[in-house]
Amino acid sequence: MVINIKRVxxxxxxxxxxxxxxxxxxxxxxxLFISQTAINELxxxxxxxxxxxxxxxxLHSAFHNRVLCRSPVHKPNRN
Amino acid sequence: xxxxxxxxxxxxLHNLVIDTLMAIPIIGPLVFVLALVMTGFxxxxxxxxxxxxxxxxxxxxxxxxFFPHGIIELMAYAFSTTGSLTLTSKVVKSIRxxxxxxxxxxxxxxxxxxxxxxxxxVAANVEYLxxxxxxxxIRGLVG
Numbered sequence: 001m002v003i004n005i006k007r008v009x010x011x012x013x014x015x016x017x018x019x020x021x022x023x024x025x026x027x028x029x030x031x032l033f034i035s036q037t038a039i040n041e042l043x044x045x046x047x048x049x050x051x052x053x054x055x056x057x058x059l060h061s062a063f064h065n066r067v068l069c070r071s072p073v074h075k076p077n078r079n
Numbered sequence: 080x081x082x083x084x085x086x087x088x089x090x091x092l093h094n095l096v097i098d099t100l101m102a103i104p105i106i107g108p109l110v111f112v113l114a115l116v117m118t119g120f121x122x123x124x125x126x127x128x129x130x131x132x133x134x135x136x137x138x139x140x141x142x143x144x145f146f147p148h149g150i151i152e153l154m155a156y157a158f159s160t161t162g163s164l165t166l167t168s169k170v171v172k173s174i175r176x177x178x179x180x181x182x183x184x185x186x187x188x189x190x191x192x193x194x195x196x197x198x199x200x201v202a203a204n205v206e207y208l209x210x211x212x213x214x215x216x217i218r219g220l221v222g
Contacts, residue, residue: 003190004161011157011164016144018112019119026123027136034121039128042121 091203094152098159098199102192104170107163111156118143148206155198162191 100110122143126136143149166188172178 003187003194004165007161007165008154008157011161012154015115015153015157018115019122019144020140022116022119023123023126023136023140026120026125027127027133028123030120030124031127034124036128039125042125043129 087204087207090206091200094155094199094203095196098155098195099192101156102159102163102188102195104163104166104188107160108167111160111163114156146209148202148209151198151202151205155195155202158191158195158198162188162195165191 097110097114101107101114103110122139123136126132126139129135144153166180166184169178169180169184173180
């Protein structure tokens, strides 16, 4: 049993080539198939990711613990 | 998707799901192609809608493929898919009666998979560091 590095490198090169070709296809043909709305959702998700900070995490957790956990619909089941 | 869960472990677990699917014989190579199609195609569409410049597409590709996390992550996927492809070819050969799948083949697959998981963990931490360090640049690019 030997790890075949040649095959791994070959697959890596195939990955790179596929990414290049597919992104070019996506760039020129993609807008015909995918709506602007879907891309806007992706963009807001990206923005949410880079805007993350300790205050955001704190506020989210506080909201979750103090509000959602007390609501009859969301509260954890403690049977 | 849970932004609050984001961190190196979140990135790692997200990529691990894809990597594990790629490591499964027979379906692994298909998942590999599907993941690349989704990544490449969506990247192209995203650049077309947001910046709409071929130069931006080249820059986005360079970031995706040649930033440290990209190199390590793509290499990890290459490892798991190589293991999966090798075992798939053995399975096909054994179905045709030209060979058999042995215990060593599964050990080989697990070795490839273990290397890929290790690389993915490193890639996730590097990616997280890049996001933290370059968040202002990303914010500017995303708009």
